[in-house]
């Protein structure tokens with residue numbers, strides 16, 4: 001085939017693929033691929049159409065807003081008085097500066113340009129008309145020109161006023177969303193009922209709004225926020241930000257976030273702030289929207305076929321992508337719990353490459369009907385390992401394999417057990433190498449004994465070679481020095497380092513050792529509580545469940561687990577062994593400094609960014625030791641902000657307040673006498 005024909009064919013196929021996904025998305029309120037992948041296809045098409053304008057097409061998805069066809073709608077179709085457009089997207093700081101430059105170039109005479117910055121809610125857009133203050137009609141965006149009349153359903157959304165505080169005739173636009181708390185509730189219920197879960201809150205919101213039984217809307221708790229007043233200049237406002245204030249005055253719900261900023265660096269800094277802050281909101285945001293604030297300038301800037309030139313969306317990195325499940329590995333953890341892990345076709349997710357994701361337990365696999373070979377949505381919540389959200393059943397070709405729950409431990413082949421009423425299965429073998437490996441990895445980890453250089457690969461090797469059979473053996477490794485040095489990739493230097501790190505760990509404080517023991521439910525915080533209140537391990541081992549429960553922060557479940565742990569003969573042996581090697585089992589009383597040395601008495605502190613000489617806990621302890629108090633946020637009560645590298649929004653806020661003393665880590669060390 002000729003090159004031209006190949007290109008033409010490719011463009012056509014790409015268009016069809018996008019149309020297929022888009023139709024499915026707008027008709028069924030569900031996605032066959034993630035938005036990231038969808039947007040990538042769209043960008044690719046756009047670039048090809050620009051490079052080969054001869055293949056441009058009027059109704060290409062690059063030129064169309066939203067739904068490609070409203071043919072199948074069950075709702076009455078209504079034409080919009082003013083089209084509902086989309087927004088052009090940006091993904092990085094450069095795109096924002098480009099947008100600002102473009103605006104400036106189109107408006108060379110404007111000296112005082114300002115921009116309104118808003119949250120970009122991830123729901124579905126809606127237009128509502130009020131006549132004389134009464135809600136008369138609500139319409140979805142549809143294809144931008146014609147939408148669906150969903151008035152009856154909208155009346156069930158409690159936060160949308162049916163009557164405004166003033167008798168005005170207006171049209172407003174906003175986003176219908178399902179609050180995150182409601183979304184989780186809904187998906188949990190659906191999973192329990194064996195129904196298909198929604199991939200994300202937006203699909204759930206769209207699926208809820210665009211169905212005919214309006215009573216479900218109230219039940220699921222749909223909500224809506226508004227961000228636009230059509231023809232705002234007719235209501236005596238000059239700027240977009242004023243129009244949002246006006247909406248609020250009429251009793252219309254807005255996000256309350258509409259910040260007026262002057263240039264790209266201000267915008268970027270606030271976008272950074274909201275990028276963190278959005279994690280604590282009860283609705284999903286997929287970015288921020290930047291709008292030229294002065295409404296008079298909008299006509300001068302105009303629109304493209306798809307979006308206005310006076311606004312741009314900044315997209316946050318996606319939390320959700322689609323990929324394929326290649327297989328399932330069953331892992332044995334330190335408690336003996338056997339859990340499934342999905343092996344994935346590698347994808348990028350929030351900046352890192354992902355190959356594995358958690359499947360939680362067999363019940364969840366069954367309820368979500370996830371199979372090997374499935375296309376799946378995976379997702380990363382703040383800092384947690386990726387999870388498999390759902391399988392895309394529409395893309396199955398019949399070769400998918402149903403996942404089976406193991407009857408025997410994948411490591412030691414002992415028959416697994418399930419406790420009455422529990423979902424998890426466990427390997428009951430106390431010497432299961434899988435379990436011991438988990439215990440060892442946990443023992444040497446950061447929050448526990450923190451033995452540097454003792455990674456999971458080394459643990460695995462030591463177990464395989466038989467140098468270690470249990471935790472106590474770690475402290476006997478020095479007897480294998482010569483054999484260790486002969487190992488591949490080890491060498492004398494790294495063996496030295498490892499053995500020194502092991503010796504040094506004997507001085508780790510009592511609470512760290514307690515944490516490292518791996519008592520069920522006891523993490524580093526509760527280990528600290530236990531260490532502080534017991535003073536030494538003999539006392540702790542002798543405490544009754546009731547006595548344990550009297551310790552603040554220790555509940556009945558944990559108290560029982562601690563009690564049982566110390567009654568286990570194997571565990572007693574372990575503690576004896578560790579004692580014999582000289583590990584710390586007594587709480588060292590913190591020496592109180594005399595009052596005159598507490599140089600920070602009455603002062604408050606906060607730190608931000610990465611510090612060079614302290615961990616987060618160390619600096620807090622240092623501050624407290626010297627009589628100071630740690631605060632968790634910048635406020636008028638803050639005396640000092642210690643800034644490390646890459647300081648973020650806290651620094652900005654402190655600078656704005658103007659009352660906070662901002663010091664570097666070096667300066668802090670000088671004040672507390674750590675440096676001359």
Ligand SMILES: NC(=O)c1ccc[n+]([C@@H]2O[C@H](COP(=O)([O-])OP(=O)(O)OC[C@H]3O[C@@H](n4cnc5c(N)ncnc54)[C@H](O)[C@@H]3O)[C@@H](O)[C@H]2O)c1
Nearest residue numbers: 021022025031033034035038086087118120121125227289
């Ligand atoms: N996964 C799929 O198969 C699939 C298929 C089609 C579309 N999609 C996704 O749907 C989206 C469709 O794009 P789109 O045209 O709706 O653009 P968009 O969602 O990226 O941006 C435009 C929309 O943002 C909304 N918005 C939220 N807050 C706003 C604010 N403060 N001011 C103005 N608008 C605000 C409005 O509803 C507006 O229509 C994309 O994210 C795309 O990935 C996915």
Ligand SMILES: [Zn+2]
Nearest residue numbers: 409412427432
């Ligand atoms: Zn086992």
